[in-house]
Amino acid sequence: MSEKIEIAPAVSPDWLSVESLNLDAQGVARRPDGKVVFIDGALPFEQVTASAYRKKNNWEQAHLTAIHVESSQRVQPGCPHFGLHAGACGGCKMQHLHSAAQVAVKQRVLEDNLWHLGKVKPETILRPIEGPAWAYRYRARLSVRYVVKKGEVLVGFHERKSRYVADMRVCPVLPEHVSRMLLPLRALIASMDARDTVPQIELACGDTVTAMVLRHLEPLSSTDIERLRAFAAEQGVQWWLQSKGPDTVRLLDTDGPTLSYALPEFDITMPFKPTDFTQVNPHINRVLVARALRLLSVQAHERVIDWFCGLGNFTLPLATQGREVLGIEGSEALVARSRENYDLNQALALDGKALAATSFVARNLFEMTPEMLVQDGAADKWLVDPPREGAFALAKALADIEQARIGAEGAPPLPPGAKDWTPPSRIVYVSCNPATLARDAGLLVHLAGYRCTAAGMINMFPHTAHVESMAVFERP
Structure with a gap:
């Protein structure tokens, strides 16, 4: 601040x-x-x-x-492993600060970044999106370490400012059933032949399925496989195995239920694999999608582009409202999953409410150019949801076209077809990094002809320093 x-x-x-x-x-x-x-x-x-x-x-x-x-906003941390002491867990940084004050700090960070980095002041500050402060973290990467000197296995996040794994027995930010599973997980790994070669467990909770991806550096013995099956039956989890990179992830037993989450406001169901990118906090995600679509205000006759579309978290809800939707994403695997999810939801559409014509394209959006932008065709509205690096190339391509149109000094020439191409009238930009949002907002406002009509923070990660936010841009 x-x-x-x-x-x-x-x-x-x-x-x-x-x-x-x-x-x-x-x-x-x-x-x-x-x-x-x-x-x-x-x-x-x-x-x-x-x-x-x-x-x-x-x-x-x-x-x-x-x-x-002492500050009136200082509170007793909700986790016994939080603190400044040696061995404290480094997963959270703000448990000693009242949750309402955490939100205020993050809102100010967003406003400060927009102004100091982008010289942009939103016309309206949106009310923060908040949800449960505990048991919210449905995605997590848990480190595993067999400590020979202690003769025991540790499973959890790293210690504060350390590469060592914290001695965690509970974790109140994880779902309660997962928090209760930490000690049984430690006992399971300690009993395995592969306890020295299992460095990580990735957690992914859907609405009804709790999946765990076991990273193993050596092939698992048949005895270890049976131990995993017994644990799954006792704890109600679904095991996936990962021997090398993400493309090696596979179900231990293939007859299990499908990992998925729902967006009930739009009658959308989103199947996903445990290593796919999904939002950590499903409670906030439902509100986030609903607000983004309200702010975008897509009409039945409009074409929409969803940039960095991922699995289709925004794309499929947009397809319930517009005439045509284009989803663009850098990962071929996620594009394939998006198409599968679209086909599934089209088949499940209730009362004849078919989804709008929707297509998906794989493209490196960090190498976007004005020519590529024009080739994708004009759209009435944009939804932009980039990773932490932001959407600089996309914003710059839009700004370059506008600067060429107004004949700005040093502007590049208009690309072929740009004379008939129209920029979107409204952009909703969802960000996980206020600094890159501010940088891109500066381009949109000062060079691409937009106003920043609204912005607000999203408390996706309570008790951490992570700031998610949303901004709305409109052309006069």
């Missing part, structure tokens, strides 16, 4: 007055000479003392040693 908060001077010369919180959940204070101090575990408005462990000319990082005046 960059906003300066006025705080009363510290009572003692050794005390520091915490002004704000950065996205690493470090309190930001200043020494009397103006040097910035980042303090692990400190919160805004607190008076603290701290011990520096890293010093530079203009800033230093410090450990919190005492709190003399």
Whole structure:
């Protein structure tokens, strides 16, 4: 956070007055000479003392040693493994801060990034999208480590600022049934012949299926396979095995139920594989999709493009509203899955409500050009949902066409067919990185002729520093 908060001077010369919180959940204070101090575990408005462990000319990082005046927003962490102590889990950074204050911090980060990096101020700030603060994490990558000296197996996230696996016995951000499974998982791996060669378990929960992908570096013995089957029967999980890269992932037993999630507001069902990208928080995802489509406000006669469409999380709901939809994604495998999901939902369509004509294309969207943009045809609306790298090439292609049209100095020539091509009247941009959103927003507003009419944050990952957000752009 960059906003300066006025705080009363510290009572003692050794005390520091915490002004704000950065996205690493470090309190930001200043020494009397103006040097910035980042303090692990400190919160805004607190008076603290701290011990520096890293010093530079203009800033230093410090450990919190005492709190003399406590913030009203400080709360008791909900997990016994959270904290600043040795061995603490590094999965969450903000459990000591009230959940409403976490949302406020992330909203300010979004606004600060938009302004300082993109020189963009949204005309309207959207109400934050919030959901359950606990038991929300339906996707997770759990590290596995057999510790010879302890004679036991650890399963969980890494320790804070460490490559070691935390000694986790519960995890309140995971679904309750998965949290209860951590100790049985440790016992299972400890009993296996392959306990030394199993580095990771990837968790993927659907609406009715809990899938676990076991990464194994050596072939599993028949005895280990039977141990996995017994665990699956006892705990109600579906095992998948991964011997090498993601393309080697396969079901242990092929007669199990399908892993999927539903978007009930649109009568859409989304099957997926446990290593496919899906949103970590299904509660928030349902609200996110509904709000994005409300803001996009697609009409029955309109054509829509869903950029970075993935499995079709937005594409298929869009196909319930528009005339025609094009989904574009970089991964051939995800495009194939999108087509399968479209065919499935078309077959399941109720009361004759067939989905709109929808096609999917695989393309590297980080190499987008104005020529490619024109070749995809004009669309009335865009939905953009890129990874952390953002959608720079796409935004730049749109900006280059606009700059060529207005005859801006140094602008590239209009690509073939661009005279009859029209840009979308509205863009809804869903972001998992406020910095790249701000960069792309600057292009759309200052060079492509759009206004940023609204923006707001999405608390997809409570208790972490991760900021998801959404912005709306319109042409006059």
